[in-house]
Amino acid sequence: MASGMARRALGHSGFEGEGRHYAPEFTQQDIPQHANGVGNGPHVQSTTDGLEVLCGPLLNYKRMSGEQTDNPVWHGSVLVVTTPGRRPDALRLSCVGPVRNTGMTNGHSAPRDQAFSGVRLFEDPRKAFWRFEIELPFGEEERAWEYTIPMMTSANGSRPNMDKPKRFAVPSKHESMRIMFHSCNGFSVGTDEEAWSGPALWNDVLRVHDQQPFHVMVGGGDQIYNDSVRVSGPLRAWTDISNPHKRREYPFGEELRAQCDEFYFLNYCRWFSTEPFATANGQIPQLNIWDDHDIIDGFGSYTDHFMRSPVFRGIGGVAHKYYLLFQHHIPPPLSTFTTDAPQTTDAQGPSGDSVQMRDTYVMTTQQEDPSFIIGKRPGPYVEERSRSLYCQLGKRIAFLGIDARTERTRHEVNYPDTYDLIFQHARRQISASRGEIKHLVLLLGVPIAYPRLQWLENILHSPIIGPIRFLNKRFGVAGGLFNQFDGGVDLLDDLDDHYTAHQHKKERKQLVLRLQDLAKEQNVRISILGGDVHLAALGRFYSNPNLNIAAENDWRYMPNIVSSAITNKPPPAAVANLLARRNKIHHLDSETDETLLNLFDKDPGAGQPGVKPKTGDGNHATMPSRNYAIICESHSHEGGSQTNGTNGMNGINSVNGTNGNGLNGHTTNGDHATTFIPPKNTREPLHHGEENAGTTHPAAGGIARTGLAGLNGLDVTIRVEINPSDREGHTQGYGFSIPALDSGAYKGNGEKW
Template identity: 60%
Template sequence: MADSNTLPVNGATNGETAPIMRSDNDRFELISGPLINLKNMHYESTPMWHGSVLIVTKPGQDQPQLHLRQQAPLSSDGQHQSPTNRTIEGLKLYQDLHKAFWRFSLDVPVESYEASWEYEIPGLFNVSGEQVNSPWTFVVPAEDQSMRIMFHSCNGFSVGTDMEAWKGPNLWHDVLRVHGEKPFHVMVGGGDQIYNDGIRVDGPLKAWTAIHNPHKRRTHDFNEKMRAECDEYYYANYVRWYNTEPFRAANGRIPQVNIWDDHDIIDGFGSYTDHFMKCAVFRGIGASHCSPKSTFTTDAPQTMHAVNGTSGVDPRQLENTFVLEGQPEDDSWIIGKRPGPYVEERSRSLYMRFGKRIAFVGLDARTERTRHQVNYEDTYDLIFQRLQQEIAAADGDIKHLIVLLGVPIAYPRLAWLENILTSPIIAPIRLLNKRFGLAGGLFNEFDGQVDLLDDLDDHYTARQHKRERKILIERLQELARANSVRVTVLGGDVHLAAIGRFYSHPKLNLAGENDHRYIVNVISSAITNKPPPKAVANLLARRNKIHHLGRTCDETLMPMFDKQPGGLEKSATWNKVTMPSRNYACLTEVVAPAANGTAGEVESAKLERLPKDGHAPLHKGEVGAGTTHSAADGFTCNSSMYGGLDVAIRVEIDPQDMKGTTEGYGFSIPPLAATAEPPSSRHSLRSRISRHDVRHDAVQDEAAGQAAGRPSTAH
């Protein structure tokens, strides 16, 4: 299928003019790219895969072209089929005096077989004058196939990281190795694809950060000069990082889907105190990541308040600049109804199909975030309306829903630490910090609060987010129950690996395959940033209690890490639930082999005897989780959990190993059969779970708060 940007090589269709063919002498100076992006898949009438390729070049050059061809597969009779060739014209998205952004829209048919596509962009030369190696290839799943998913987060380094100890983005070598064994169809970025925190250390916000008077810092202007300097810093940092190998190689070969998180802007964005988040500088750098047309500055009042969902136009920002307008929105967007509290733009969450039986939704949990909310209620309504609409339209094809969140949602409670850090005992230390610099590393440079608080406030398990978290999980569980769709959550941010799970209280006697409350949270982080110390991972493991999400649902981390990676001690030998080492995740649908021309039978995941709690395996897919599980290598996919998902966490062994060698840990997630929960279970369970059980965690957290000098809040 062709559109105005996708035309056959040998001529035009539908009366359109054939594209101009470039000569061998045409040269395009490449600044960055290519980056291949997945936009969506559609299965109405002719199944289609939709994506795009982005490059950044020097400005003022001719329109580049992309040549696309399907690598010839073997037909059933062993003869080569004729490859499909296309030439796609680049569409200029943006240009100023220093750079131009070009997009090539790719729309390719989904075949009855898994298809490998090859593309090249003739005439590309690096700024240094070297010719760019091409072509690049990507893989589209077959019509009856779901996508193989690679998930990562925290793909960068925090300020102050010892770069001698942590040698670059090495794990991308292992990603490409696994991709070579069995191709990934999509790689999902869970936020912090880049770390921009250096903008306050050696960038244009250095002088502002150094202002000691909080009032002067809050009231500081964000004028056009500062905006331009911040834009240039962010742009240069993106180019530097996205040109770093082997990350750059993966970007051109594995179609990507990304959401953003705080470090994509600056550490803690959205989770500082409200009066500080509303300061001009924070509003300015938040807005600069959204609209390429015109963004917030204090010397252009029309940009300081959103009109029709976006900031007003400042003519100075458009001098010698081209911005493409009038383009239809991709149908993958779920756009919020109103701007965020600190960003003059509407949120943009994502929905798309990941092949035949997997749907995906990625929440924009940063645009609307404050210290007391993650997303607006009406944004959740839009997301769930879209999900129900898409699941119904798929007519039973969708069996799995992958939900992408920036931070984990099934994770050990840290309320006791929040209580300590917000208790009266911190106040005199803060005063001494302001006057004499005592405990300088404990407090952040922005609002003067304890530095760790913005990270804690970011968590769904933070006390101010608990109600919102509970409602979100219960809505996902009800969506799963109503549609027999298994929900799995991806989350990163915390710089270690873990597997959290929600599940029905054991007294309900629901097997995992019948339990619509069984939602796994695959926690994979970081693929590049350094992990926390062993002591932190071990402390989290000790906090791995059985928590109650209401009266019918429990949650806890799953024992997963049966041995230390490569024999190198990363955490205590008794710690089986948190792994402080760089890592990434692989998710693959398990397809039953054909039997007599028909699909094989789905094997039950039910255990002969259900466990008493989530510290033990909840179904057969969790039995033997770890290095000996068949899913551990990330590509074999022969667990017999037919219709389910094989999950692997690939964990770095040695950060000094430039090859990024990993150890794999695996388990399986069963598909969701019809729930067997009796209708009266919600009421009858109340008499079987004591009030003491339900309040156990709250009592523990309250005791920790009182020990820290915080007044009691029990009621």
């Protein structure tokens, strides 16, 4: 809606390919003075000349439109959070030129620019949220764009030069996006943040971005850690209540809601303004799905009667409000749950809670962004509908992010009808591409191809825990073993979050089988992203080797890229080594196997002075060190084949030829895929793109394209921290490639379909 208002105000009708019409000069009078909303907001007027910014700017990617035309359009938004009482001037957007000529270092903008007006999403006496929806054309080559919002100043003086232009990159209309994936971007309660050099890996992200720009950064959940609300925040008194029954019945009145609202808001402002994360927020477009720490640790996975307590319902609503504003740039509900207002205990009416609406303005959404797949009914503990995401990341890659937190309970991740909506939408969109989409990147907050931990669940659920719980309650024995909420074993909420937990076993299997059907029907490779577990790994589903289906033709082959955490501390090496020992070859059914790849040929920085070992000698499957992932097309489609091309800052290097040829002349796609003989031990490479996976793989650098995965495959790099004491966050790269899918070739055992 905002973008349409901006276009009408600016007097232009949209893009017209390479020769699109640029907006005329923009004035303050052109800004729409009233968007549809409820409430008048605070009666204050800023007396300062500058726009006092509390947080931002935050850049988001939304979607493409016109994907199947010659003139596709990029849609995104910029969010700034300001002090109330002043309407910002228009955002100005300029095309700087081709990335290969301009790079990602900010310079002088091109003289021609566009202007986009800001729309007020929310305002109360403390803050105002302004969204600028921006649109721009995909061009014949990768381009750098700059935006600026005039007169921006830091409200507390901590961030100088805020009015400096921010630069981001958009791929050509012939290419797919270069993706950065991260998760667990924060610290658990009690972590010595200085000992881990703070968010140091974001320095590495920005270094790589300067060399070869990211077009989107996907947040896999826990973009912020709000757990301290129970330690140093307004829930401390509630947490200290020793009686679980009294804790469950504790009211969540307006006073406590207002305190929690303030806490979540300030925590978002603090963390999203922390460098170097703040710099990345302003110049790499975000695409996010939330998880438990965006609310509070374990939210959704405690016992049902405890999750339905007023305090959990209350903080669920507050966290959801700021998740929508900060991470999706959309207005929140009119009000959130309190025990003081009966109308907030169910889906609120159009007026919401009058107490919460006092001196407050909330924009009302007339039309949801088409990138959202919205559930049919509210979640059980957050009384709002789930928001999964579908969009296209350039020419050939589609993205599907499943909201696996809003509807989550201890026994169910998503409602069955939500899965139906998600698969119907994805199937419709992929079909509409008429074969252009070759790869579907699926985001799940938690890994789905991962070692089983049912043996540990059985121990923690066993009768031996009873006496320990009694001693804990009476004498404080084993205090770290039990959580502060329902008195349950603390580790169980993490285990219950896993798709591999026994209570999610059926749901997990049905999800994987439906993904297989989608991949086979649409002839699209599905690769899965997962975080949460604070280590790096690569899980894979694949056809039982007895079926004799090469990975290039195997719709069951679905890699699960596990990248976590970019900021939080990793588990001890002993835990990672134990998981690696549990890396069995599992059978989803008679036709589908799964296991982790032995990806890590050596520890990061092995042999360097002062670098400690990360894993045991026998562990090549799980890496307990902070990390993030890079995903991009293996082969360049821009300007034909390239062996030492010049696209991007440092060029794109296709290794050993084009047309899908990989190392040693092997063809990685098409009928010659059968030249690769799969190993007897499927923890080893299943196709050419997994050969030499690790530090010696051509994709390990994360910059040059390898060509190993063929015409429509992907190169993947997991960049792993070498030394947590290094505040610059230097990393070691581990690479592998993922082939595209040609599912129409083989039924199995050499038979054609």
